Amino acid sequence: MSDSKLEELEIRLLLEAVFEKYGYDFRDYAMASVRRRILSFMEIHKIEKISELIPLVLHNKKTFNLFIKRLSITVTEMFRDPFVYKFIRENVIDILRTYPFIKVWHAGCASGEEVYSLAILLKEEGLLERTQIYATDFNNIALNKAKEGIFDIKNIKKYSVNYRDAGGKDSLSSYYHSKYDSVMMNNELKKNITFANHNLITDTVFGEMHLIFCRNVMIYFNKELQGKVFDLFDKSLIPRGFLCLGSKESLKFSTIEEKYNTLGLKERVYQKLS
Amino acid sequence: MSFNKKKYEIVVIGVSAGGMQILPEILSGIKDNFPLPVIIVNHIAPSSDNYFAMLLQEKCKLKVKEADEKELIENSVIYTSPPNYHLLIESDKTFCLSVDQRINYARPSIDVLFYSASDVYKSRIISVVLTGANSDGAKGARYIKKNGGLVIVQDPATAYIEVMPQSVIDICEVDFILNPNQIAEKLNKLAEINI
Numbered sequence A: 001m002s003d004s005k006l007e008e009l010e011i012r013l014l015l016e017a018v019f020e021k022y023g024y025d026f027r028d029y030a031m032a033s034v035r036r037r038i039l040s041f042m043e044i045h046k047i048e049k050i051s052e053l054i055p056l057v058l059h060n061k062k063t064f065n066l067f068i069k070r071l072s073i074t075v076t077e078m079f080r081d082p083f084v085y086k087f088i089r090e091n092v093i094d095i096l097r098t099y100p101f102i103k104v105w106h107a108g109c110a111s112g113e114e115v116y117s118l119a120i121l122l123k124e125e126g127l128l129e130r131t132q133i134y135a136t137d138f139n140n141i142a143l144n145k146a147k148e149g150i151f152d153i154k155n156i157k158k159y160s161v162n163y164r165d166a167g168g169k170d171s172l173s174s175y176y177h178s179k180y181d182s183v184m185m186n187n188e189l190k191k192n193i194t195f196a197n198h199n200l201i202t203d204t205v206f207g208e209m210h211l212i213f214c215r216n217v218m219i220y221f222n223k224e225l226q227g228k229v230f231d232l233f234d235k236s237l238i239p240r241g242f243l244c245l246g247s248k249e250s251l252k253f254s255t256i257e258e259k260y261n262t263l264g265l266k267e268r269v270y271q272k273l274s
Numbered sequence B: 001m002s003f004n005k006k007k008y009e010i011v012v013i014g015v016s017a018g019g020m021q022i023l024p025e026i027l028s029g030i031k032d033n034f035p036l037p038v039i040i041v042n043h044i045a046p047s048s049d050n051y052f053a054m055l056l057q058e059k060c061k062l063k064v065k066e067a068d069e070k071e072l073i074e075n076s077v078i079y080t081s082p083p084n085y086h087l088l089i090e091s092d093k094t095f096c097l098s099v100d101q102r103i104n105y106a107r108p109s110i111d112v113l114f115y116s117a118s119d120v121y122k123s124r125i126i127s128v129v130l131t132g133a134n135s136d137g138a139k140g141a142r143y144i145k146k147n148g149g150l151v152i153v154q155d156p157a158t159a160y161i162e163v164m165p166q167s168v169i170d171i172c173e174v175d176f177i178l179n180p181n182q183i184a185e186k187l188n189k190l191a192e193i194n195i
Helices: A003-022 A031-044 A050-059 A061-072 A082-091 A113-124 A140-148 A153-165 A223-236 B019-027 B051-057 B110-121 B138-146 B163-171 B180-190
Strands: A102-107 A131-137 A150-152 A176-179 A182-185 A193-197 A209-214 A237-245 A260-264 A269-272 B010-015 B038-042 B063-066 B077-080 B086-089 B095-098 B125-129 B150-154 B176-178
Touching (some): A003 A031, A031 A050, A031 A061, A031 B086, A031 B110, A050 A061, A061 A140, A082 A153, A082 A260, A082 A269, A102 A113, A113 A131, A113 A153, A131 A140, A140 A193, A153 A176, A153 A182, A209 A223, A223 A237, B010 B019, B010 B110, B010 B138, B019 B038, B019 B051, B051 B077, B110 B125, B110 B138, B125 B138, B125 B180, B138 B150, B150 B163, B150 B180, B176 B180
Parallel strands (some): A102 A209, A131 A193, A209 A237, B010 B038, B038 B077, B063 B077, B125 B150, B150 B176
Antiparallel strands (some): A150 A182, A176 A182, A237 A269, A260 A269, B086 B095
């Protein structure tokens, strides 16, 4: 057995162990990314072989928590890819406006920066009051951070630029108050957001959505899993509902592609056909 | 009857400050029927469009495109890394993107591509590190060398900023230290070597 085959086997056993014991399923993740995260975890914790990790994650809850954090946390920012928010403001909002009540699902919201971005946009368009945003993630640590809505002040300058490029109508500073090294998002934004644990791989449909926002989550999945999650989104969207993906993700070659109209190619905004 | 299986299967290039000047120069020297895929990680502003690929396309006959998520790597195509994403290679020779934290202050990081490419291609990879102002790529090049791959660096004396090529030379036994005009020529020759 070659070294790389052996390593593949070790990763498979490790992910199987994590799934069997804790229910977190990374088995259908894009292997190159998972592997890199596992190896970087091993480097930090001075672990030589992947298989040595198995007893550690099975018997040591603390190590497991750190491991799961390393395996699942992604980096995001407020108004990431401002042109996407601008596009939504200019092309999607007016259609959403025609509904008496709007449901938005932000799937894989991580630490929440983009959830608040969307809430700000909806508020400025006068829609937040009649919108219910479901912000979900399978990682409770990230989810709690999102719920708190407290972000590092050192990133605010960049976020403000993004906000402006996204077509912001006010000043980003009207949506948070700063304290020491942090900013805290205003409660009026949080009022209509429900933060909840939801696992895209194991959990199912929980509502009929007008807009699903899921950015830079699919890139971490393999093709098969991508297909399953696209199906889940398709089942969760109302006819003429919108799906917004990360700027390098696409419905191209997916099984639901033909049921959707590409509204913004660069922005990766799709609309379900009626 | 000849079995002309090539010795090398892929070229990976890392470049940072000064890349916009040197890449067109090097790529225009790559011959039109270059048989291998070329993957380029260039430290570029996160908000950049794919104008970088378009700019390079004007300079060479080979097809140039931004690497797409899950895209199968094809011979004789030059791929650039999308801004603000790490670029990795899966064992089935498709691309994998990630928005994980920056490595060496960079996303895309050259080290991330080099490590993952080396794991897939082992000794059948040619790596090139060009001008740049930080040491991203040095550890990756050393890893490629350790796995039996080939390491070429731009002669720091000819680099717009010498830090990046020099940091490879500092920690890795490199195979070739070349001027920009020698690099394309060398790649053309290496790509034709059969096993």
